[in-house]
Amino acid sequence: MSKIQMITPLVEMDGDEMTRVLWQMIKDELLLPFVDLKTEYYDLGLKYRDETDDQVTVDSAEATKRLGVAVKCATITPNAARVKEYDLKKMWKSPNGTIRAILDGTVFRAPILVKGIEPYVKNWTKPITLARHAYGDIYKAVDKQVAAGTKCELVYTSPDGTEERQLVHQFDGPGVAMGMHNTVKSIESFARCCFNYGLATKQDVWFSTKDTISKQYDHSFKDIFEDIFEKEYKEKFAEAGLTYFYTLIDDAVARVIRSNGGYIWACKNYDGDVMSDMVATAFGSLAMMTSVLVSPDGCYEYEAAHGTVQRHYYRYLKGEMTSTNPVATIFAWTGALNKRGELDQLPELCDFAARLEKATLETIESGLMTGDLAAITTMEEPKTLDSAAFIKEIRSRLENM
Numbered sequence: 526m527s528k529i530q531m532i533t534p535l536v537e538m539d540g541d542e543m544t545r546v547l548w549q550m551i552k553d554e555l556l557l558p559f560v561d562l563k564t565e566y567y568d569l570g571l572k573y574r575d576e577t578d579d580q581v582t583v584d585s586a587e588a589t590k591r592l593g594v595a596v597k598c599a600t601i602t603p604n605a606a607r608v609k610e611y612d613l614k615k616m617w618k619s620p621n622g623t624i625r626a627i628l629d630g631t632v633f634r635a636p637i638l639v640k641g642i643e644p645y646v647k648n649w650t651k652p653i654t655l656a657r658h659a660y661g662d663i664y665k666a667v668d669k670q671v672a673a674g675t676k677c678e679l680v681y682t683s684p685d686g687t688e689e690r691q692l693v694h695q696f697d698g699p700g701v702a703m704g705m706h707n708t709v710k711s712i713e714s715f716a717r718c719c720f721n722y723g724l725a726t727k728q729d730v731w732f733s734t735k736d737t738i739s740k741q742y743d744h745s746f747k748d749i750f751e752d753i754f755e756k757e758y759k760e761k762f763a764e765a766g767l768t769y770f771y772t773l774i775d776d777a778v779a780r781v782i783r784s785n786g787g788y789i790w791a792c793k794n795y796d797g798d799v800m801s802d803m804v805a806t807a808f809g810s811l812a813m814m815t816s817v818l819v820s821p822d823g824c825y826e827y828e829a830a831h832g833t834v835q836r837h838y839y840r841y842l843k844g845e846m847t848s849t850n851p852v853a854t855i856f857a858w859t860g861a862l863n864k865r866g867e868l869d870q871l872p873e874l875c876d877f878a879a880r881l882e883k884a885t886l887e888t889i890e891s892g893l894m895t896g897d898l899a900a901i902t903t904m905e906e907p908k909t910l911d912s913a914a915f916i917k918e919i920r921s922r923l924e925n926m
């Protein structure tokens with residue numbers, strides 16, 4: 526059998542711990558036998574990030590800007606314990622944060638639906654893709670506990686030096702206060718990312734804020750989305766038979782629960798943080814969530830939404846059997862290969878990605894799965910496989926297709 530050819534390489538970002546182990550298994554069993562895989566390899570494993578003073582992370586993001594499509598393995602974000610464990614020079618920043626800052630992108634998270642793993646919300650028959658704004662608001666705020674008698678004001682200093690003051694609160698008793706911001710540029714690029722992703726995946730876009738209460742702050746988000754949609758996307762959406770729909774966040778929450786799914790729900794930073802965890806949990810399993818970072822100029826970085834599964838890795842190091850779910854990592858690869866196929870007009874590569882997804886889902890639907898899914902499936906008598914055996918089952922299905 527001749528291997529499927531590629532033109533442009535994918536940016537390959539290797540990672541840490543259990544997902545690094547799965548990464549190699551997926552390549553060896555599911556990709557290299559079938560595809561003449563072209564990648565530009567960057568080792569984002571913590572050891573090499575430390576050796577290169579994190580330059581490798583920056584280089585991998587720059588490569589994504591140049592080549593357009595990346596696939597990333599989960600990576601450790603160091604904390605104090607990791608600094609000790611890996612004897613690090615310093616507590617390096619989150620690679621995802623670094624990559625996101627360079628690509629200026631929005632993260633879209635979507636669940637992988639499979640028969641036998643039922644969402645807690647019965648009517649969710651299609652995935653809900655959550656788009657979270659990744660800049661500003663409470664994540665870049667200043668806040669303070671204040672004593673009784675404190676007068677809290679916002680002071681705006683214009684370029685010409687004129688000051689304008691706004692009273693936040695005159696505190697009779699002790700309290701708390703916060704100042705936060707966002708920028709029109711960031712909100713505009715968030716809007717463009719959402720509309721582009723809607724067009725690319727042929728899904729409606731919903732957006733929600735609390736504009737009735739936050740008449741300047743949230744209302745600006747609403748107006749900016751509306752403006753960009755009217756000027757740049759209205760016709761394209763109409764041609765594609767898609768809609769853009771704005772509603773108050775309270776109303777959105779109620780509609781989402783009653784919906785069948787199948788759309789992109791764009792949320793402000795905090796709403797997206799909370800709602801993405803809610804939606805992920807309600808769909809069944811973190812190990813079945815994919816994540817893609819999309820930049821406003823159309824670069825894509827695919828990954829699994831979960832982390833490096835540290836606990837499983839320590840068991841693996843002791844030689845114990847681990848049944849870590851590789852599905853979201855497989856789908857990161859298929860997402861990237863499919864996008865590369867689209868951009869390079871290689872229908873065979875897109876077909877391969879679709880077959881690998883199908884083989885993966887059919888394996889689960891036949892009752893063979895990893896432990897995390899066996900624990901929540903509605904199937905009777907599922908068979909739990911370790912990661913390697915599960916991947917081998919997918920391979921044999923793929924070979925038969």
Ligand code: NAP
Pocket residue numbers: 598599600601602603621811812828829830831832833834835836837848849850851897
């Ligand atoms: P995690 O790796 O997502 O794992 C948390 C727990 O969820 C696991 O212990 C496991 O539960 C379950 N789980 C997650 N993925 C699974 C899978 N594929 N198959 C089976 N079970 C799965 O989160 P963490 O342990 O909090 O974080 C570990 C490291 O990952 C941290 O250093 C963190 O910085 C990093 N992280 C990276 C990313 C990223 O690169 N995108 C995202 C999040 C976290 P059981 O142990 O109960 O089986």
Ligand code: MG
Pocket residue numbers: 798799802
């Ligand atoms: Mg969260």
